[in-house]
Amino acid sequence: MRVDEVKPVSVAGTMAFRIGTLGAILTERFTAALVPLDLKPKHVGLMTLLEARGAASQLDVAKAMGVAPSLVVTLADHLERLGAISRVRDPGDRRRQLLDLTAEGRALLGRCLEVTLELDAELTGGLGPRDRAVLARVLSTLAAQAGLPV
Amino acid sequence: MRVDEVKPVSVAGTMAFRIGTLGAILTERFTAALVPLDLKPKHVGLMTLLEARGAASQLDVAKAMGVAPSLVVTLADHLERLGAISRVRDPGDRRRQLLDLTAEGRALLGRCLEVTLELDAELTGGLGPRDRAVLARVLSTLAAQAGLPV
DNA sequence: GTCGAATCATTCATGCTCTGAATGATGTAT
DNA sequence: ATACATCATTCAGAGCATGAATGATTCGAC
Numbered sequence: 001m002r003v004d005e006v007k008p009v010s011v012a013g014t015m016a017f018r019i020g021t022l023g024a025i026l027t028e029r030f031t032a033a034l035v036p037l038d039l040k041p042k043h044v045g046l047m048t049l050l051e052a053r054g055a056a057s058q059l060d061v062a063k064a065m066g067v068a069p070s071l072v073v074t075l076a077d078h079l080e081r082l083g084a085i086s087r088v089r090d091p092g093d094r095r096r097q098l099l100d101l102t103a104e105g106r107a108l109l110g111r112c113l114e115v116t117l118e119l120d121a122e123l124t125g126g127l128g129p130r131d132r133a134v135l136a137r138v139l140s141t142l143a144a145q146a147g148l149p150v
Numbered sequence: 151m152r153v154d155e156v157k158p159v160s161v162a163g164t165m166a167f168r169i170g171t172l173g174a175i176l177t178e179r180f181t182a183a184l185v186p187l188d189l190k191p192k193h194v195g196l197m198t199l200l201e202a203r204g205a206a207s208q209l210d211v212a213k214a215m216g217v218a219p220s221l222v223v224t225l226a227d228h229l230e231r232l233g234a235i236s237r238v239r240d241p242g243d244r245r246r247q248l249l250d251l252t253a254e255g256r257a258l259l260g261r262c263l264e265v266t267l268e269l270d271a272e273l274t275g276g277l278g279p280r281d282r283a284v285l286a287r288v289l290s291t292l293a294a295q296a297g298l299p300v
Numbered sequence: 301g302t303c304g305a306a307t308c309a310t311t312c313a314t315g316c317t318c319t320g321a322a323t324g325a326t327g328t329a330t
Numbered sequence: 331a332t333a334c335a336t337c338a339t340t341c342a343g344a345g346c347a348t349g350a351a352t353g354a355t356t357c358g359a360c
Contacts, residue, residue, distance in 0.1 A: 008270075011262050012198045012300040016176050016269035018289045020191070021298055023173015026166050041170070042317095048162045059337060068319050073339060095326045095337040112161050119166035120158075126295055127288065134284045138277065139168045145276055148171055150162040192346095209308060218348050223310060245308040245355045306357070312350090319344080327336075 026119060033115045037108065038082065042067075044112050046075050047084060047105055052149035055100035057090065064149075084108050176269060183265045187258065188232060192217075194262050196225050197234060197255055202299035205250035207240065214299075234258050 008014045030041055049064055050056060058076060062069040076099055079085040084105035090096040124132045158164045180191055199214055200206060208226060212219040226249055229235040234255035240246040274282045
């Protein structure tokens with residue numbers, strides 16, 4: 001048996017635990033970095049979703065994000081106030097509110113991208129270029145498997 | 151420039167965003183799987199800390215976990231009620247409560263390990279053995295860099 | 301030794317995020 | 331036309347975590 005394939009003997013040694021904990025740390029840093037932009041991670045998640053899928057109803061957004069529709073109301077309220085998204089009644093079905101990114105929203109997402117790239121750099125700064133590349137590829141696979149945007 | 155090293159052009163493509171989101175999903179599954187054990191992820195985090203460091207005061211635990219000392223009170227209350235940890239006044243400094251894992255706590259951690267191993271299997275089931283090994287190694291590096299237990 | 305400041309655990313009130321039920325508006329089927 | 335389903339919205343409340351206040355113990359200056 002190769003050393004690489006030894007089973008973890010403690011919870012702390014598992015990949016799930018490590019990704020969970022690293023994810024929490026990253027999310028905390030992300031949250032802090034978003035304060036000047038007047039955004040929370042969920043707002044970025046919503047904008048990212050619209051970026052990937054184009055205009056969508058609030059219910060679709062709620063399903064894709066795995067949150068209650070009532071939460072989308074609050075998130076969309078805030079993003080609309082910032083001018084980041086448009087919110088119009090679907091002419092074909094006037095029950096639905098269609099959300100879409102505005103040019104301002106795209107610009108805001110650009111700022112968020114800078115933040116996450118900075119986080120990436122901090123996170124993987126200690127890694128060699130080869131490991132970093134493999135990690136990026138594997139995460140891409142796992143993200144696709146989990147149904148994350150893009 | 152190699153394809154592997156292209157910079158992400160969207161927030162969703164960054165490693166930080168992906169680890170954050172995957173971490174949230176894993177934590178949610180972990181939380182659900184812990185219900186029968188009457189535990190929350192933070193309880194497991196506390197027990198894991200004691201497993202790695204041995205007995206520790208509540209304040210030390212709070213610092214290591216990055217939470218308020220008052221939260222440790224609640225977590226320790228619950229774990230003590232389950233018989234998973236012992237809680238004794240430090241004879242050398244009677245202000246401090248020394249927490250330590252009991253045999254029952256170790257057994258409980260064993261159950262938690264099964265859960266996380268199962269999560270690992272689900273998570274990396276679609277990966278080849280080589281990618282899985284690299285991922286495990288890289289996560290180990292990142293975890294150590296972030297100061298996680300073990 | 302004694303007094304005042306510092307340290308640790310604990311309690312409690314509060315804030316924040318999110319959910320689920322209730323409401324109203326619109327659409328669909330018979 | 332009527333009954334039912336769907337979508338957005340509001341609102342009350344649950345759950346988790348924090349920070350201030352309290353009490354017990356220890357440490358340091360004198």
